[in-house]
Amino acid sequence: MSNNYMANFPVQVILDSDRYIQEVLPHPGGSRKDFYSGKNELFSSHKEKITTQLDSVSVAFSENQYSSIGYTKVRLITNAWAKSHRPLGKIFTTNNGCTMVGGLRQGEMLVRLSAESASLIKNEIIEHAEDEPRRSPNKEGILMDRPSEWRCEVGTIDSIIPYGAEDKLKINLEDIHSWIEKYGTCQFLIELFDKPIPQQNWDTLMEEEYKLHSSFINGLKTHTGLCIYRSKILSSDTKFILLLTDKEDVTVSLFDSIQHNSTAEVTHDIGKYVSLLEFISGHPIVKSIDIVPIVESNPIPSFNIDGTEELIIPQPSSESDYPTIAVVDTGISAIYAPWIIDDWDNISVNMRDTTHGTFITGLLVNGQLLNSSSVCQDPDGCKIIDLCMLPKKDKFSSVYPNSLDDFLGELNVAIPTILSRTDVRIFNLSMNIRCTRLSSDYGEFAKALDELAVKYNIVFVISAGNLMTSRPEWSDNPIDNITEWNKRDDDIVYMPAESCRNISVGALNPTNNGLTSYSCRGKGSTLTVKPDFVHIGGLGYIDPEIGTGLYSVDNNSNITYNCGTSFSAPLVAKTMALVEKQIEGTVSRETLIALMVQNSHIPSAFNRPEYQTMLKDLIGYGMPTSAHKILNGDQHSINLVFASRIKPKKEMVFEFMWPQCLIRNNKCYGDVKITLVSTPAIDYNYGDEMIRGNLNVTLSQTKGDGTSQYYLKPLYKEEAVREHGEYEWQLINENMKWQPIKVYHKEFKRGTTHYSPWKLRVSREDRDFNVVDNEGIPFTIIMTISDTSLETNVYDEIRQTLVAQGVQIADIQTAARITQRI
Incomplete structure (x- = not known):
């Protein structure tokens, strides 16, 4: 047994990863920088523009009928995105009556201030931001500009604009009318900048603060039929559900979540909505208003599906230890009762249509039997938890x-209840909010899934979404495909697939591995790669011989076919659940995701140079291989796993020797791939800058002259990653900075000079100054070193060398016996 097991060359875990965490060597951060150095006339014009804008802000705020306190968008020039350049030392300070409350896009801050504060800052800029910096000699006697901090900060600002109605309103009257026609109801999600103050405490507020809060509450009460109450979403104290009825009374409950059980009374009076939106968009305390979305399973295609052959559903074997997946869906037919080990049953039978959930379950339980190992790579059999959460569409x-x-309230109750009774870690969520979203939109559904995933140490595998209007079918000609993709700006992943704490899956054709005509593509947000993976989802049309090419069963166990990202997602969930099952103990979310990413490949249809720059938005990290291959490699490569946490001012540094079997004529050959998955803090108030911590990974050697040679290049990029870059925007766009998942790769086809021990470094950076983090950012890094010629025994040499150096390592399947974190 032991010999056969070792012959599989299992993934190796570095058991003492914490041993390599050390104090970070001081590196000079960004210093004071004058972005108008040598351009004094331009700076004078720029300063006048900024002071004029501040004057406009002051006038607009002072004329606001509700309060002179408001919010501004401070947009920075692209080269000043780094935190060391931000104008928070002199301009937007608490002494000037300012508070930074969040952000919107990259390099865009939201600042709270008053009309008086805007006027004060304007005057201080005029007084202290000099048009010409003073000059004094340096140590060599050369005259140098010595710009003030005021001048430098003014130079970082591109514009200062009031946060207005167009920023708050995510909807219009046409949206409201269409929503009521389609669903018979229309509720709104209102988000405020400040949490409401109870009326009994209004006497403690300064005059303008009092006007800000009281005018909002009193203004709501003037809208008859209005009902507003605290949302259960994310347990937030600044988000509220609002609806309008034809009643005469008003319900304002900003401190409690209440139940509103009637939808028939929602008003169709557009005049009421006009009046409401005018008030909401004009009040400074309001941050946003949007329609509360309806959750839907991805619809069954319009073509006829006619199952004619019945499948005898296989029974579970008492001798097999199956993986477990929770299927959050429409419910599952009783034909799979022997496989269902637990359920959440809150929807009456007459309100269900279990077709969708049953097809998914068929893929999980007997997908390989009905399809092939190229479609369903992992062995059949899966324990199922039936979370029946979605009723028929007209019953939602x-x-x-x-x-x-x-x-989401129901999901928040169901998940901890199920977890108290089972050990499930993987939740399949083949449902989306079917409406077009912008790449900068990050929805409440995604935020809720983020919170649940981290809180309960689970992973949601989410469908990327099926397009409302399909693209043309995949062509063998890349130019044709690219032309069609470039025509669309409405086909990015549907909510909640943008969730950065979880993974989403797009769909491939079973016939040619091309992207299906219906599959949503990138991206998740301006930061993250989405979808994360792709898998077989069935053709978007009926082929006369194979149908859609993806087979499962209907409610009566008749064999049928279907298509959708709803059905590619469970194939990825199955692999992840099987990986989790085969590792003893509790494996971290970061390691589970990293193993999947590290062992994904580019499908053959995308191996064309024309697709290179588009791959991350088409296929994410690629198509995962089987669970067995993920956990067991071969003698020509080795997978090393580091799992730890990094606190502020700490870094991980691991030195190792390149294997001698891959060194020839003092040159290193072979291939290295590295995946880093981390879970940094998130603050959604900061929009595109919501991810507040970043882990960076480099692989280097120290050359003879003492400088470092860096080797890694980001996935789908050609340039090697350096430890430090010139501008923040370059690091974001090119080096995946602030992304929780990073993938790097380098093949040494021609060899690289062998200088010294190689150094793998993981370093940390935070967006905020003086971060207190006693736990650290959890992360997993997987490094694979391989011989692409498949000639040498890389596995044994590296393993033996590490053991000789005193590195503690163990097979991943049993590492939990020795170390707490995997």
Whole structure:
């Protein structure tokens, strides 16, 4: 048994990863920089522009009928995105009555201030931001500009603009009318900048603060039929559900979540909505207003599906230890009762249509039997937890009268209950909010899944979404495909597939591995790669011989076919669940995701140079291989896993020797691939800058002259990663900075000079100054070193060398016996 096991060359875990965490060597951060150095006339014009804008802000805020306190968008020039350049030392300070409350896009801050503060800052800039910097000699006697901090900070600002109605309103009257026509209801999600102050405490507020809060509450009460109450979403104290009815009374409950059980009374009076939106968009305390979305399973295609042959559903074997997956869906037919080990049953039978959930379950339990090992790579059999959460489409409002708020409330109760009874870690979520979203949109559904994933140490595998209007079918000609993709700006992944704490899956054709005509593509947000993976999802049309090419069963166990990202997602979930099952103990979310990413490949249809720059938005990290291959390699490569945490001012440094079997004529050959997955802090108030911590990875040697030679290049990029870059925007766009998942690769086809021990470094950076983090950012890094010629025994040499050096390592399947974190 032991010999056969070792012959599989299992993934190796570095058991003492914490041993390589050390104090970070001081590196000079960004110093004071004058972005108008040598351009004094331009700076004078720029300063005048900024002071004029501040004057406009002051006038607009002072004329606001509700309060002179408001919020501004401070947009920075691209080269000043780094935190060391931000104008927070002199301009937007608490002494000047300012508070930075968040952000929107990259390099865009949201600042709270008053009309008086805007005027004060304007005057201080005029007084202290000199048009010409003073000059004094340096140590060599050369005259140098010595710009003030005021001048430098003014130079970082591109514009200062009031946060206005166009920023708050995510909807229009046409959206409201269409929503009521389609669903018979329309509820709104209102987000405030400040949490409301109870009326009994208004006497403690300064005059303008009092006007800000009291005018909002009193203004709401003037809208008859209005009902507003605290949302259950993310347990937030600044988000509220609002609806309008034809009643005369008003319900304002900003401190409690209440149940509103009737949807029939939602008003169709557009005049009421006009009045409401005018008030909401004009009040400074309001940050945003949007329609509360309806959650839907991805629809069954319009073509006829006619199952004619019945499948005898296989029974579970008492001798097999199957993986477990929770299927959050429409419910599952009783034909799979022997495989269902637990359920969440809150929807009555007459409100269900279990077709969708049953097809998914068929893929998980007997997908390989009905398809092939190239489609369903992992062995058949899966224990199922049936989380019946989605009713028939026309019953959604009956089951969840408060829409997404109720749905997420139910999910928040179901998950801990199920986890108290089972050891499930993987949740398949083949449902989306089917509406076009911008790449900068990060929805409440995704935020809720982020929170649940981290809180309960689970992973949601989410469908990328099926397009409402399909693209043309995949062509063998890359130019044709690229032309069609470039025509679309409405086909990025549907909510909640943008979730950065979880993974989403797009769909491939079973016939040619091309992207299906219906599969949504990148991206998740301006930061993250989405979808994370792709897998077989069935053709988007009926082939006369194979149908869609993806087979499962209907509610009566008849063999049928279907298509959708709903059905590619469970194939990835199955692999991840099987990986998790085959590792003893509790494996971290970071390691589970990293193993999947590290062992994904580019499908053959995409191996064309024309696709190179588009791959991350088409296929993410690629198509995962089978669980067995993920955990067991071969003698020509080795997979090393480091799992730890990094606190502020710490870094991980691991030195190792390149294997002698890959060194010829003092040159290193072979291939290295590195995946880093981390879970940094998130603050959604900062928009595109919501991820507040970053881990960076480099692989280097020290050359004879003492400088470092860096080797890694980001996935799908041609340039090697350096430890430090010139501008923040370059690091974001080119080196995946602030992304929680990073993948790097380098093949040494021609060899690289062998200088010294190689150094793998993981370093940390935070967006905020003086971060207190006693736990550290959890991370997993997987490094694979391989011989692409498949000639040498890389595995044994590296393993033996590490053991001789005193590195503690163990097979990943049993490492939990020795170390707490995998």
